[in-house]
Amino acid sequence: MSVKEAGSSGRREQAAYHLHIYPQLSTTESQASCRVTATKDSTTSDVIKDAIASLRLDGTKCYVLVEVKESGGEEWVLDANDSPVHRVLLWPRRAQDEHPQEDGYYFLLQERNADGTIKYVHMQLVAQATATRRLVERGLLPRQQADFDDLCNLPELTEANLLKNLKHRFLQQKIYTYAGSILVAINPFKFLPIYNPKYVKMYENQQLGKLEPHVFALADVAYYTMLRKRVNQCIVISGESGSGKTQSTNFLIHCLTALSQKGYASGVERTILGAGPVLEVSREAVCLWKGAFV
Template identity: 80%
Template sequence: LGSRGCWSLSWPLVAKGRGRPGQVDDFADLCNLPILNEDRILNNLRSRFYKKKIYTYAGSILIAINPFKFLPIYNPKYVKMYENHQLGKLEPHIFAIADVAYYAMLRKKINQCIVISGESGSGKTQSTNFLIHCLTALSQKGYASGVERTILGAGPVLEVRFRRL
């Protein structure tokens, strides 16, 4: 944990040998790491990132690392692939989070909330766009009337910036 109460992802930390030499983690869910410490978490995230696996779960929380380039994992094929699947059954993806929230909203008939947090330039706006894309696609299947209009009305994303007192 960093001094400001947030994780600091520092790839050289692991590259300099503070991780496990010769062994590479690739756990889709950090909760499955056999030993849970900062080095192992960073090593796992780094390993997945270099395999173009930018999403990793920590339980029901999705960690996304901005690749700063386009990855072909946001098309209708992926929306369909993640539709109606339980978290953890497929590789972590933002569409899985959208799907779980969408179907929980329909089943429980209560509002759902997805929090996207990160530093400037970390990809929050892009992640929000991917969520809206997925939610819109799911709502067009006829499960909920008017949901698409509501989702698209969320277009202007409100970014809240906290300053340290």
């Protein structure tokens, strides 16, 4: 979202912003993105009118502006009187200038049906993608994936391909990758917004591998397997010093307590987490004790 100074007669000059709009319309409409100039006072209706004119769309149809955040994880239909510029100013700095779609924060222009519902054209694309994925899984089409969320699916299992796949996913902030039923985690050394209650709910009672790899997926499988089979479950966390074992443990405990307490906060999680440092000190003491006799 680039900024420039714009003046108007009879009122103080104010900054103008360039908003990039991505149309998601029927195949008969133009699919090229457009750039609309707006100020903080510009409403959603103003931005839609400018986008319609820029894209040369049918003005007799009704359109809505949708704010997409977190790569499609959240979609909000803006009201007619909302300020899109105010929305953009709340985005991460990297997404404010040009807000390309790969950054996960952008605006969609969609068409509204006569009954007021939104015409989700992308549902057709999702159905096509699902059909294509099934053909690939059956071996009738070659795999064209940029990366694999399960290392067992690599077409050629070599150390170079394995590291290349992990690096490619890591650069997309995908720090988790499966290796069968094993979860490989790479420490990002920063906070990622993928551990909130929404993700706990999303992975609840889901088959392992059905969704994107996540530490919550393992916690969920262990929890529901314990309930179903009435047998104790064990999750082994292994890694080098500084790899993030303690943090992964905290995430597992957070998810397990959330599942067992049905989302309600309690002292159970705090009690378990509070015992973590004591257990770690004990482990280090045992290692030193064993090392003294080597």
